[in-house]
Amino acid sequence: MLHGSALSRGAIWCLGVGIWLLLCGACFTGYSLVYGQMSLWALVVICSLVTALPVVGVQILELLWGGSVVSGVTVNRCFGVHFLLPMVLAVLVVLHLLVLHLVNSTGQVGLAFGSGLVLGRSDRVNF
Numbered sequence: 001m002l003h004g005s006a007l008s009r010g011a012i013w014c015l016g017v018g019i020w021l022l023l024c025g026a027c028f029t030g031y032s033l034v035y036g037q038m039s040l041w042a043l044v045v046i047c048s049l050v051t052a053l054p055v056v057g058v059q060i061l062e063l064l065w066g067g068s069v070v071s072g073v074t075v076n077r078c079f080g081v082h083f084l085l086p087m088v089l090a091v092l093v094v095l096h097l098l099v100l101h102l103v104n105s106t107g108q109v110g111l112a113f114g115s116g117l118v119l120g121r122s123d124r125v126n127f
Contacts, residue, residue, distance in 0.1 A: 009103050015096040022089050029082035035075050043070050043078070 028046060032039045047064045051057040066073030 011099050012096065012103060015092060015099060019089060019092050019096060022085055022092065026082060026085040026089065029078045029085065032078045033075065033082060040070055043074060047074075 028042070032043050043065075047061060047070075050060045050064065053060065062068060064074070064077070065071070066077060
């Protein structure tokens, strides 16, 4: 945001935000697998946020929970999502790195380090 990366390198930025959001989802579903008192209420509160949607909110909540209350079905669904998200994250990270390599991530001005070394646009790492 400070250097305007969202404007000049939109694909990299969008992939990074997508990675961050999916990582938050993986962390939440992993936290919910404990099925203790705190994770139960975390499932109730976070999943209930979809009820803010006007028409279909309650139906989506029942789909997420697998019924009208948090139960073992909900934990099984969290486990399935928690199992699949790292695979999707791995694909997004590879895409992120490929796009980052294509765009040239060193920037316009270059980075100055404490030892006097300055990296500019020509100092790329080639695979």
